[in-house]
Amino acid sequence: MSTVDIKVNGRALTVPAGTSILKAAKLAGCKIPTLCYHSDLEPWAACGICVVKVEGSPRMVRACATMVTAGQNYITDDPEIHQIRKTVIEMTLADHPQECLTCARNQTCELQRLAAEYGIREIPFDRRVKRLPKDESTPSIVLDPSKCIQCGRCAQVCQQLQDVWALEFIGRGEKTRLMPSAGVVLNESPCIKCGQCSAHCPVGAIYEKDETDLLMNAILDETKHVAVQMAPAVRVAFGEAFGMEPGEITTGKIYAALRRLGVDAVFDTNFSADLTIMEEGSEFVERFVNGKGELPQLTSCCPAWTDYMEKYYPDMIPNFSTAKSPQMMQGAVIKSYYAKNKGIDPKDIYSVSIMPCTAKKFERVRDENMKSSGYSDVDLVLTTRELSRMIKTFGVDFVNLPEEDADSPVGKYTGAGTIFGVTGGVMEAAVRSAYYLITKEELSNVNIEAVRGMDGVKVGEVDIKGTKVKVAVAHGMANVKAVLDEVREAKEKGLEPPYHFIEVMACRGGCIAGGGQPYGTEDDVREKRIAGLYKDDEQSEFRCSHHNPEITQIYKDYLGAPLSEKSHHLLHTHYTPRPVYQK
Amino acid sequence: MAVDTAPQIEFSKELESFIEEWKPKPGNLIMVLHRVQEEFGYIPREAAIKVSQLLDTPLAKIYGVITFYHFFKLDKPGKYNIQVCMGTACYLKGGEDLINEMENLLGIGVNEVTDDGLFSIESVRCVGCCGLAPVMIVDGEVFGKVTKDELPEIIANYRKQG
Numbered sequence: 001m002s003t004v005d006i007k008v009n010g011r012a013l014t015v016p017a018g019t020s021i022l023k024a025a026k027l028a029g030c031k032i033p034t035l036c037y038h039s040d041l042e043p044w045a046a047c048g049i050c051v052v053k054v055e056g057s058p059r060m061v062r063a064c065a066t067m068v069t070a071g072q073n074y075i076t077d078d079p080e081i082h083q084i085r086k087t088v089i090e091m092t093l094a095d096h097p098q099e100c101l102t103c104a105r106n107q108t109c110e111l112q113r114l115a116a117e118y119g120i121r122e123i124p125f126d127r128r129v130k131r132l133p134k135d136e137s138t139p140s141i142v143l144d145p146s147k148c149i150q151c152g153r154c155a156q157v158c159q160q161l162q163d164v165w166a167l168e169f170i171g172r173g174e175k176t177r178l179m180p181s182a183g184v185v186l187n188e189s190p191c192i193k194c195g196q197c198s199a200h201c202p203v204g205a206i207y208e209k210d211e212t213d214l215l216m217n218a219i220l221d222e223t224k225h226v227a228v229q230m231a232p233a234v235r236v237a238f239g240e241a242f243g244m245e246p247g248e249i250t251t252g253k254i255y256a257a258l259r260r261l262g263v264d265a266v267f268d269t270n271f272s273a274d275l276t277i278m279e280e281g282s283e284f285v286e287r288f289v290n291g292k293g294e295l296p297q298l299t300s301c302c303p304a305w306t307d308y309m310e311k312y313y314p315d316m317i318p319n320f321s322t323a324k325s326p327q328m329m330q331g332a333v334i335k336s337y338y339a340k341n342k343g344i345d346p347k348d349i350y351s352v353s354i355m356p357c358t359a360k361k362f363e364r365v366r367d368e369n370m371k372s373s374g375y376s377d378v379d380l381v382l383t384t385r386e387l388s389r390m391i392k393t394f395g396v397d398f399v400n401l402p403e404e405d406a407d408s409p410v411g412k413y414t415g416a417g418t419i420f421g422v423t424g425g426v427m428e429a430a431v432r433s434a435y436y437l438i439t440k441e442e443l444s445n446v447n448i449e450a451v452r453g454m455d456g457v458k459v460g461e462v463d464i465k466g467t468k469v470k471v472a473v474a475h476g477m478a479n480v481k482a483v484l485d486e487v488r489e490a491k492e493k494g495l496e497p498p499y500h501f502i503e504v505m506a507c508r509g510g511c512i513a514g515g516g517q518p519y520g521t522e523d524d525v526r527e528k529r530i531a532g533l534y535k536d537d538e539q540s541e542f543r544c545s546h547h548n549p550e551i552t553q554i555y556k557d558y559l560g561a562p563l564s565e566k567s568h569h570l571l572h573t574h575y576t577p578r579p580v581y582q583k
Numbered sequence: 584m585a586v587d588t589a590p591q592i593e594f595s596k597e598l599e600s601f602i603e604e605w606k607p608k609p610g611n612l613i614m615v616l617h618r619v620q621e622e623f624g625y626i627p628r629e630a631a632i633k634v635s636q637l638l639d640t641p642l643a644k645i646y647g648v649i650t651f652y653h654f655f656k657l658d659k660p661g662k663y664n665i666q667v668c669m670g671t672a673c674y675l676k677g678g679e680d681l682i683n684e685m686e687n688l689l690g691i692g693v694n695e696v697t698d699d700g701l702f703s704i705e706s707v708r709c710v711g712c713c714g715l716a717p718v719m720i721v722d723g724e725v726f727g728k729v730t731k732d733e734l735p736e737i738i739a740n741y742r743k744q745g
Contacts (some may be wrong), residue, residue, distance in 0.1 A: 165641035171650045182628055182647030488584075581632075581642065 001143035003067040005053075007073035013215070015036065018066055021052055021063035021074050030076045033085060033114055036151035037064040037159050038200055039522045040508065046152055049088045049114070060084070073513035086118050090114060092149050093218075094125040096203075103204040105146070108519050111149060112201035135179070137187035139365055141198050141208055141356040141515075148205040154178055154197035155314040159509060160189060163478035164308070166191035178205075180386045183416045188582035190311060194304035194477070194506045195358030195383075195515020208358050208383050210491050212390050215380060216348040219262040220456055227265040227338070228258050228328045232273060233421030233511035234384050235354040236532030242398045246525045247532030252403025253353075254387075259404065260396045267336075268406045272330035272411030273420040273429070274545035275554070276301065279571050280543070281433045288469065288500055289438060296472075296499040299426050303363035304506035304515075306575065308477055313484055314577030322572040326420060327353050327360055328370055331377030332570040333410050338559045339373075341409060344374050352380045354387050355516035356421070369573040383516025415446075421512035422453035422530045423475035424458060428501040431462050431471070431543045439465050445542050448559040452534075454509065454523065459499075472499045476508040478537030547574045589664060590636070592629035598622055602637050608733060612640060612648060616655060620686065624664070625656035655710075661696045661703035663722045663741045670709030676730075682719055682732045687713040 002017045006029035015024045020043065025032050036047040043064035051060040054075035060081070068074075075081070092111065100106055135143040150169075155178055158167045166189040170177050180189035198206045203578045218224050235251040244250065255266045281298070287293040300306055300321040309316055309402050324332070331353070335346040353360060359379040364370060370377055382390075391398055406412065419425030428448040435443045450460030451471065456479035474480045486498050508512050512529035513521045542548055559567050594602070602617050604693045605611040615638065619630050624669040626649050649655035665685060677705055682704065686692055687704050697702040715727025721741065726733075 159643075165643040168641075168643035168647040169651070170646055172653075181643040182631065189643075352607075 004068055006068045006070065009076055010073060010479065011056045013480060017068075019068050021061070021066050021068055022050060023077050024068050025052070025063060029468070032076050034064060035088075035110060035114065035149070035202060036153065037158075038153050040200070041153060041156045044152065044156070044162065046150070047088065047092070049085050051081060051085070053078070053081060055170055056219045060168045061279040072104055074133060082118075086413055088119055089114055089120055090123050090125060094121065095128045095130065097129050097146055098148065101328075101384060103581060104142075104210065107203035109204060112203075113234060114310045117481060121443070130178075134309045135186050136209070137185040138191060138193055138362060139191040139209065141186070141206060143179065143186060144205050144207075145179065147207075148286070149203055150176055151202060152178070152201065153200040154206055157196045157200045160193070161476050162194060162196055162479055162506065163191055163481060164190050164194075166462075167197060177221050177366040182553070182581060184583050185583060188545055192304040192307040192311075192477070192506065193359040193362040193515075196507060197515075199515045199517065199519065200470075205409065208385060209361060211361075211380060211382060212386050212393075214380060215261075215352060215390065218352070218380070221350075223348060224350040225266060225344050225348050226352060228260075228263045228264040228352045228354060229267045229269045229272070229327070229334070230254055231269040231327065231421065231511065232425075232533065233357055233358075233514060233517065233529070234354050235418075235536070236421070236512060236529040237356065237384055237517045238388060239398070240520075241385070241392070242526075244399065245528065247528035247530075247535075249532055249536050250398075251536070252405070253398060253401045254570050255406055256402070256404040257391050257398055257400045258354075259394050260425075261390065261394055262402075263352070265407045266404075267330060267334065267338075267411045268353075268413050269326045269330050269408050270417035271406075271550060272326040272333065273301075273417035274414055274548045275329050275333070275552050275571065276326045276420075276426075276554070277416060277429050277545035277561045278434050278439050278551060279329075279567060280321045281430050281437055282503060283321055283323060284430065285437045292396045295497050296502045297321055299430075299501075299503045301420065301426055302359070302505050302511075303357070303366070304359040304406070304502045305480070306366075307359070307362070308480070309507065309580075310575055310578045313424050313488075314575075315488070316484065317575045317577065319487075320575055321515045322568075324369070324571055325360075325363060326417075327355065327363065327381075328377055328573075329571050330410065331364075331370075332372045333554065334375035336376055336570060337554060338410055340558075346375055348374075351376070351378050352382065353378050354383050354384065356384050356517045357507075358383060358515040360516075367573075367576075370430075372570045384518060385516055386512075388518070389569055390497065402424070405537050409550050409553060412447040413540070414545055414547060414548045415540035417544035417546045417548070418536045418540065419533055421511040422452075422533050423505050423508075424448075424453070424473045424503065425510065426471050427451045427471055427501065430501065430503075430543060431469070434469075435464055435546065438544055441465075442544070448512075449505070454526070456508075468497045471503070473503045475505040475508045476512055480504050501521055590629040590632040592627060592633055593635065594619075595622060596631075602634070606638060612645065613652075616645070616649060620655060623659075625659050627659070628709055631639075633740060660698070660705070662701050664703050664705055666705045666710070666714070666720040667706045668708070668710050668720075669706045670713065670716075670720040672709070672713035676716040678717045680731055681719060681729060681734070684734055688734055701737070701745075709712070 003014050032050050035049045045062040045065040050063040052063045053075040132145040142548045239248045239250045258266050284297050298319045330349045339346040364378045415431035432446050449472045457471040474483050509526035513526050631645050667682045719726045
């Protein structure tokens with residue numbers, strides 16, 4: 001790799017060729033403010049706050065989108081630059097509502113932080129704040145165009161990372177809006193509810209639908225038995241809201257905090273991730289060994305992916321695993337098996353999930369199959385962000401909480417369940433148990449390295465006693481197309497499918513970087529959260545789903561066997577082709 | 584491959600072969616949209632959907648383009664679209680007065696259509712004959728050095744044609 005010698009504020013530095021001034025300055029320990037830039041996205045120099053000087057040149061350049069040139073000295077801050085940046089902030093604030101105290105992004109807003117850092121005390125321009133209606137049409141996210149600063153991150157992430165194209169710049173000049181096209185609201189658009197727009201929005205223009213009041217009300221309601229489940233990815237990100245490092249495993253503290261809020265039972269979605277493996281793994285064995293059903297089998301845990309598939313690849317419905325997602329399985333067993341065990345009428349149970357994901361709010365009400373217990377299997381979904389706000393409201397000293405255990409009998413989990421939260425994890429967990437289901441022998445090394453890591457598409461072969469199982473893993477919705485088009489092409493030509501089993505997660509890195517996770521998710525944070533989940537896996541007493549004693553118990557006491565009639569009723573679903581534009 | 588039913592709109596043979604010809608070329612979207620507007624007088628939603636399918640381009644991208652350029656219209660104009668020039672010369676010579684008077688006479692605003700579908704008013708930038716300022720174009724016919732007093736007669740003539 002060729003390198004170039006440059007200077008940042010007079011200090012000599014050698015960086016790889018093609019490095020942006022912004023990144024070079026970071027390497028030199030100099031912070032340049034940014035607003036439209038995000039490390040997940042291509043820089044496109046919209047806001048102008050990252051301007052720097054090149055020594056000897058009369059004009060300033062934007063650090064995010066300008067690559068370094070050998071021999072140049074970049075000045076990242078001086079009174080003149082400071083004044084220009086201040087003006088950029090003042091102009092942005094001129095048409096921004098000053099509602100910080102009641103805004104969803106109070107204290108997490110990047111614009112608010114910049115205004116504080118640059119000491120803005122007044123805005124020397126005419127205030128031109130527009131009042132525009134919110135789009136609250138989806139169950140997952142809210143668009144508030146009055147707060148939008150038109151940085152374009154949401155459209156970029158929706159188009160580049162997710163290839164969904166629900167959001168676009170519509171109109172021109174003052175009237176420009178980031179919104180769905182063709183005159184529809186978000187819920188009628190191609191939106192898959194992944195919430196990556198809300199995770200990337202620097203201000204309060206796109207945010208998760210806040211439903212924390214509903215949990216408070218349920219806790220206050222004496223007649224309700226509030227049962228909560230928590231998804232795998234939540235445990236390695238939750239602490240961030242309380243100043244802890246990304247990747248710190250806070251499972252026991254979250255259980256404890258939930259009990260401090262006053263919920264009646266705390267379960268873990270990792271248990272139902274193990275249950276998913278038993279069902280989905282058995283389904284794969286049926287397809288692969290017994291030839292019943294189409295190959296490849298596609299995973300169905302991710303509701304944003306499910307929505308995408310129903311809209312863009314409905315021809316793949318026969319390939320989709322009929323297994324519900326862990327969230328919906330957990331809800332179903334809470335209101336059937338657990339209710340029966342405890343002698344509680346399921347109508348009195350209020351089933352809540354804590355999820356890293358905004359699409360889970362939509363999944364809860366996808367269709368009638370989500371009421372397999374006779375009631376809504378999940379009554380409420382809160383994102384990681386919402387729960388962390390609630391814990392703060394309740395004055396719980398999260399960092400110093402003692403660790404507690406989950407309730408039984410649907411709370412215990414294995415390492416296979418916990419890695420559901422990372423790209424490749426569902427595949428790895430499935431292989432660990434499929435090996436056993438096919439051979440009745442245990443895998444000697446349960447670490448499936450081929451499916452780990454941050455490559456957008458990972459391809460591998462798993463040797464099951466001489467039989468090769470070809471697997472593919474894709475994450476970040478835009479990476480799915482290449483894999484599925486390969487499958488489609490083989491099908492059209494009447495060839496063998498290129499893969500037997502494909503895992504898809506809509507978000508880059510998997511659920512650890514879901515649209516409902518704490519703000520500030522970039523690749524370094526993703527890596528730390530991922531390391532946290534693999535650590536949780538390695539520290540687990542059991543690392544294969546079929547070893548979970550509570551899994552053995554639920555099949556013995558209640559479900560019978562994987563793919564039994566009862567399992568099918570409670571734990572499986574079906575899919576429907578849907579138009580990309582609902583209107 | 585999505586389930587969207589075929590859009591309920593017919594393109595002429597010429598338009599279809601134009602799209603076929605331009606499909607592999609870079610910059611095809613704007614060329615195609617120009618032709619679509621030429622054919623329909625505006626870009627009907629169904630046509631945008633059809634173009635999206637024919638060019639394999641997201642509908643959002645098409646709307647990004649047609650809402651960015653003033654030239655593209657999302658609503659069906661009147662049978663006689665009255666384009667009043669608001670370029671610098673025409674503006675100085677009273678283009679705005681023409682628009683105001685036209686709005687009074689027809690009872691509609693700019694970018695609106697009369698109830699009978701006959702007239703619409705559009706404010707356009709320089710049409711390239713500043714010597715005739717203020718200029719107005721109706722259905723391709725150019726009117727130069729127009730005064731407010733002439734407007735009722737111009738409208739009446741078109742109304743007679745129906």
